[in-house]
Amino acid sequence: MNLNIDVKQPEERYSVMTLVGEVDAFTAPKLKEELLPLTQAEEAVVEVDLAAVNYMDSTGLGIFISALKSAKEYGATLKLTHMQERVYRLFKITGLTEIIDIDTSVKEGGS
Template sequence: MNLDINVSDKDSTAVVTLAGEIDAYTAPQLKEQLLPLTKESGKVVEVNLENVNYMDSTGLGVFVSALKSTKENNSELKLVQLQSRVMRLFEITGLTDIINIDSTVRGGS
């Protein structure tokens, strides 16, 4: 499965809209596009996961790396519009306590 990545800038926010699956095959592509955005001081990186219906541990690893980068570069990572099965992955791993995740959860199986 593929992952579509669309990045747009809105003031001091980079909006990253994802669609597809985040797995061992697509995670490197996501990391390559996401990490440079987190290196700009004062930047908010908002990742919209509304159209991501599957993510595995490699996807979680990308977001943990992005979070670490934001802490080092004085930027911010925010995840929004997660489908329930993707949100569950963040809850099980305890990442909801350390990553800013919008509590609005989309349906989906």
């Protein structure tokens, strides 16, 4: 499976990244390459829509941890939204729900 990444910037310093596919060891470098620069703008707000991500492994979690560290370093905000239940469980099990801003309106199901 591949990962499609779409970034829109409806306002200055506000980006919405929509991911479609799987976030794993194969696709994570592409995600990191596109996500980290968005978090490196002073006071930026970066929202990542995960509605169409039905699989993520630990490599993907690592990317989001890196993005969170980068955001904090630059005074930016990182928010993850619309997670499917199986992806949310991964964040919950690892305790990342306590440190990353996650929109709790979790999408049910997903295949």
